[in-house]
Amino acid sequence: MKRIEVRLSLTVVAPLLDLVKNMADDLKRGPATTRPPADIDPEFSAAWTSELLGGQHDDVSVLLSLFGEEFFSDGIVSFDEGNAEAITRACSAVRLLLRERYLRNMNDEALESGEVDMVSLDPQVQKAFMCYLFLATIQELIIQHLDESIIGPAESNPDI
Amino acid sequence: MADPKTHISPDQKTEVDLQAETVWRVIVLNDPVNLMSYVVLVFKKVFGFDESTARRHMLEVHEQGRSVVWSGSREKAEAYVFTLQQWHLTVVLESDEAH
Numbered sequence: 001m002k003r004i005e006v007r008l009s010l011t012v013v014a015p016l017l018d019l020v021k022n023m024a025d026d027l028k029r030g031p032a033t034t035r036p037p038a039d040i041d042p043e044f045s046a047a048w049t050s051e052l053l054g055g056q057h058d059d060v061s062v063l064l065s066l067f068g069e070e071f072f073s074d075g076i077v078s079f080d081e082g083n084a085e086a087i088t089r090a091c092s093a094v095r096l097l098l099r100e101r102y103l104r105n106m107n108d109e110a111l112e113s114g115e116v117d118m119v120s121l122d123p124q125v126q127k128a129f130m131c132y133l134f135l136a137t138i139q140e141l142i143i144q145h146l147d148e149s150i151i152g153p154a155e156s157n158p159d160i
Numbered sequence: 161m162a163d164p165k166t167h168i169s170p171d172q173k174t175e176v177d178l179q180a181e182t183v184w185r186v187i188v189l190n191d192p193v194n195l196m197s198y199v200v201l202v203f204k205k206v207f208g209f210d211e212s213t214a215r216r217h218m219l220e221v222h223e224q225g226r227s228v229v230w231s232g233s234r235e236k237a238e239a240y241v242f243t244l245q246q247w248h249l250t251v252v253l254e255s256d257e258a259h
Contacts, residue, residue, distance in 0.1 A: 088198065152205075
């Protein structure tokens with residue numbers, strides 16, 4: 001099994017984790033952005049949202065489990081085919097919520113390029129943006145090194 | 161060619177629905193949050209696209225704001241919408257009757 005270990009700076013990352021945890025708690029209450037198609041049966045719509053929420057909760061739990069004892073002792077987090085997919089999705093969910101909560105005033109170009117004058121930002125927004133970039137870095141690392149583990153066989157007939 | 165011996169009585173009338181089945185399109189919309197590499201990964205994972213097809217759809221989303229990534233029956237289209245939403249892409253379902 002392919003596995004990558006990354007040593008993170010504790011002084012940079014640890015202060016961001018309370019925000020990640022807050023976002024994770026909020027994501028327990030609703031899907032990050034998703035909505036069922038408007039014209040489906042209300043009962044099916046509720047099941048749709050509930051199933052998305054369950055999957056999102058599982059993914060975010062896997063993301064949070066990265067920051068356990070090993071991380072706080074030596075700054076190391078590990079990715080492998082067992083957690084790569086869930087973490088990549090969870091990073092996306094948290095980033096979407098960060099944008100909705102804290103980064104609404106940033107234009108799309110700034111969000112896409114990451115080129116922002118950090119000093120000009122309110123401290124809370126600054127922290128949210130740092131967190132946003134940190135989670136993107138995790139996604140990039142995983143996609144760069146473990147994409148084959150995630151892609152696997154094509155889901156040509158996804159089942160609900 | 162009709163058989164002249166065939167007789168159809170009024171109570172045997174059969175209605176055949178010749179209307180073609182509606183085609184549904186799965187459309188991914190642009191968002192400024194998800195990384196380009198992430199969107200390519202999702203397209204490869206969900207649809208089995210090769211790298212260049214996945215990149216082409218990703219660029220279409222990025223540059224034109226939307227890309228039709230699949231079309232076909234309603235049931236399968238819904239399944240794809242659900243799967244793409246699990247990956248947090250912004251996705252809508254449209255029928256060809258909408259145009």
